[in-house]
Amino acid sequence: MRRLHPFTLLAIAGALPALAWTLPAPWGGLATAVLAFALTLTPGASPRLPVFRTALVTAAPFWVFLLLLHDVASTVAIGLRITTMVASFVWLMAALAPSRLVEAMVAAGWGASVAYLFAATLSAVPLLRARARRIVDAQRCRGLSPRGGVASRLRALRALALPLVLSALHEVDERALALETRGLVPGVRRTPLAPPPDSALQRIGRWGLVTVCAAALVWRVTWSG
Amino acid sequence: MVRLTLDRVTFWYPATKAPALRDVSLDVAAGEVVALVGTVGAGTSTLLLVAADLAPRVIGGRLEGRVHFEAPEEASGGRRIVLPTPWTQVSGMAFTVWDEVAFGPANLGWSREEIARHVDRALAKLGIAHLASREPAALSGGELQRVMIAGILAMDPGLLLLDEPTAELDPAGARILWQLVRELARGGAGVLVATSDSDAIPEFADRVIWLELGRVAAAGAPALVADEALCAAELGTTVADTWRMAGLAAPYPATVADAVRRWPAR
Numbered sequence: 001m002r003r004l005h006p007f008t009l010l011a012i013a014g015a016l017p018a019l020a021w022t023l024p025a026p027w028g029g030l031a032t033a034v035l036a037f038a039l040t041l042t043p044g045a046s047p048r049l050p051v052f053r054t055a056l057v058t059a060a061p062f063w064v065f066l067l068l069l070h071d072v073a074s075t076v077a078i079g080l081r082i083t084t085m086v087a088s089f090v091w092l093m094a095a096l097a098p099s100r101l102v103e104a105m106v107a108a109g110w111g112a113s114v115a116y117l118f119a120a121t122l123s124a125v126p127l128l129r130a131r132a133r134r135i136v137d138a139q140r141c142r143g144l145s146p147r148g149g150v151a152s153r154l155r156a157l158r159a160l161a162l163p164l165v166l167s168a169l170h171e172v173d174e175r176a177l178a179l180e181t182r183g184l185v186p187g188v189r190r191t192p193l194a195p196p197p198d199s200a201l202q203r204i205g206r207w208g209l210v211t212v213c214a215a216a217l218v219w220r221v222t223w224s225g
Numbered sequence: 226m227v228r229l230t231l232d233r234v235t236f237w238y239p240a241t242k243a244p245a246l247r248d249v250s251l252d253v254a255a256g257e258v259v260a261l262v263g264t265v266g267a268g269t270s271t272l273l274l275v276a277a278d279l280a281p282r283v284i285g286g287r288l289e290g291r292v293h294f295e296a297p298e299e300a301s302g303g304r305r306i307v308l309p310t311p312w313t314q315v316s317g318m319a320f321t322v323w324d325e326v327a328f329g330p331a332n333l334g335w336s337r338e339e340i341a342r343h344v345d346r347a348l349a350k351l352g353i354a355h356l357a358s359r360e361p362a363a364l365s366g367g368e369l370q371r372v373m374i375a376g377i378l379a380m381d382p383g384l385l386l387l388d389e390p391t392a393e394l395d396p397a398g399a400r401i402l403w404q405l406v407r408e409l410a411r412g413g414a415g416v417l418v419a420t421s422d423s424d425a426i427p428e429f430a431d432r433v434i435w436l437e438l439g440r441v442a443a444a445g446a447p448a449l450v451a452d453e454a455l456c457a458a459e460l461g462t463t464v465a466d467t468w469r470m471a472g473l474a475a476p477y478p479a480t481v482a483d484a485v486r487r488w489p490a491r
Binding site (some may be wrong): 097098102119120129130136175179180184188190191 | 324
């Protein structure tokens with residue numbers, strides 16, 4: 001599954017929730033939820049069981065809230081749709097390497113600036129995590145303990161969040177200079193370093209999914225009318 | 226041939242009345258290494274931003290005077306700057322060190338083969354080929370600084386601008402970098418470097434420019450870092466400072482080798 005073109009993975013992860021919300025409840029939602037959970041168990045979403053478990057654990061609280069707010073029929077209808085969304089997203093995160101997505105975007109002729117927005121968002125997590133670790137270390141050296149009661153933990157959180165956000169804002173200017181000097185300027189035609197292989201079959205598959213979603217919508221609107 | 230000329234340049238940052246640079250003139254030619262020294266706030270970083278065509282074009286502000294950069298048409302790398310903080314220079318678009326170094330060359334639109342050749346060479350020159358598959362966010366400051374320098378070197382710049390490039394490096398890393406700077410100059414690149422590593426300047430620089438409060442206070446041969454005025458400003462080399470503090474006569478030796486030579490005749 002990981003070998004599929006990133007756009008194909010995106011198309012699958014987008015089509016399942018779209019169909020879940022378009023097809024009649026509860027069977028449409030049930031079918032898409034089963035498919036989404038089946039995807040989390042495919043070899044691409046490695047390690048399989050933790051991905052399946054993450055999807056299950058993330059979807060569970062929604063069911064509780066829905067049950068508190070709605071009757072059983074509505075809970076099942078909406079719950080299956082939300083579960084499809086959650087499971088599809090968790091599977092996508094496990095199966096899609098951000099670097100491959102960026103390469104695919106560049107190879108498809110997207111502007112380097114647009115691809116940068118995607119990649120920078122995806123790669124911000126490890127960078128922010130590394131910086132947060134440095135800030136926590138620095139605050140510990142100055143006697144702040146992240147352990148203890150709620151008040152103590154909140155104090156520690158503030159001591160982490162404030163420097164993290166302020167330093168991120170501060171570095172925006174310097175990052176702009178660094179990107180400029182490294183050639184990321186508007187209109188640049190970037191060379192894709194390792195464009196993921198695509199095939200006619202996958203392209204047909206993607207268009208097929210778009211067509212199925214559009215047909216389901218048309219059928220649903222007509223059927224409802 | 227590559228040549229950078231600053232002719233009576235005065236520069237103001239946005240919303241400031243006092244200029245950060247005042248009436249600065251300098252010239253950096255191909256194959257030449259020019260070191261900028263100065264205390265904090267002297268204007269060395271600002272001068273590099275002006276030389277890199279980032280000030281005022283990107284950061285704003287006002288410039289008087291003339292900045293002229295000429296490079297042969299085949300020099301696609303142009304003039305590139307390495308900033309002092311490695312963490313703010315990470316592209317955010319690469320998930321391995323190899324891709325990070327390739328970020329700049331890819332933006333130049335080179336072929337993949339050409340990019341691979343330049344990236345592998347830059348990684349080898351900085352001694353970080355073993356880090357190629359690591360994630361940039363997981364590197365130490367010194368490793369990341371070397372990655373950033375490799376990223377600029379891989380773009381094959383005609384003029385390399387370095388702002389405190391050894392700030393994050395250990396002594397061995399700094400020595401490798403200064404040797405590399407000399408090697409680049411031998412290969413025809415011009416190098417303008419702001420550094421507080423005065424001890425290394427006689428080893429790698431052809432000329433030294435001392436900035437004070439945005440003005441050129443003095444310029445000359447590398448022996449300038451053993452000058453009485455620079456030593457008084459705490460910008461001299463350790464050897465010159467020691468000689469001076471010992472009350473020995475000027476001119477002071479800049480390096481250990483100078484000191485050994487002069488010792489019998491003191």
